[in-house]
Amino acid sequence: MPSTMQALVLSEPNSMAIREVPIPVPGPNEVLARVRAVSICGTDAHLIRGDYPGFWPPSFPFIPGHEWAGEIAALGEGAERYGWKVGDRVAGTSHDACGVCQKCVEGHYNLCENFGRPGLHRQYGHNYQGADATYVIHGMKCIFRLPDKLSFAEGALIDPASIALHVANRGGVAAGDTVAIIGAGAIGLLSADASIARGAGRVILLERNAGRLAKAASLGFEVVDTSTDDPVATVRAMTGGLGADVALECAGVPAAVQWALGLLRRGGRCAAVGIPVVGVEIAMQRLVLDELELVGSRASAGEMRRVMPLVEQGRIRVGEMITHRFPLVEYERALATFNDPASGAIKIVVEP
């Protein structure tokens, strides 16, 4: 076992380098994993740009990365009691919550009331060192056995797949529902599959990027090009004037939230996973008089294990999302590709 590893180290916003750093030592109920694949998330791009100053990351130097898979390289004290052993293949997720507060006890660990408190809560790759490295430490609550059938690259997408299943769950998608999804990035496309897994009758994806529209259509979904067509009027026309039963907002811009509410059927429900950085004006009259529901959807809460068989059976098609692969040493090129709307990138997998 070497004593140092390669890691993507962020020294300040937009300033990063591949460095040789000490391999961390796993503490009680933690494992050290050899990272085999880590995928770039929209949150990584924001975090690296410095969009969450003082929060994600709380300080520098910092190693980002939170959507990963690999194999266990060493066990911290007590980890073996949970059945883990060196060599086990695992997929990771980021929320390592306290497990003790009321929200954690009730299963809503994504809403942990001790969020960010040192020693009580960690979010790997956000407020604690992440997986853009050859090794990473994770607590017991954040690793999940990766089925043999799934590759490490697919395993890296279990975390975003769990987030997609969570937003479909928060939307309350029921058998036969018409679901409209704003944004055909990875979360939008994966939540389209998650909606079908929950029994949706129709899934309509709204998007303006030509490459993503083509991707959504190639996966078998109905599409609306928001660069040429009015999103609300088009979805209403497609649904006999009634609107969609459920809207999933996966774009994170104010207009998308307004469209999502505007295209809902009376009594419809919108779950929002996109995070606009500014306030959004909401048509409260319609929300009240048509009894619309608007709920937030943060990360996942229990879906990591539940999404695994759906991915294994090809019902949530994570492999279809992977458009590019890079070695860790080419992270900056991978990130530039991710940030280029003309690149056709959906998910980029980096292999340390």
Ligand SMILES: [Zn+2]
């Ligand atoms: Zn992510």
Ligand SMILES: [Zn+2]
């Ligand atoms: Zn908690």
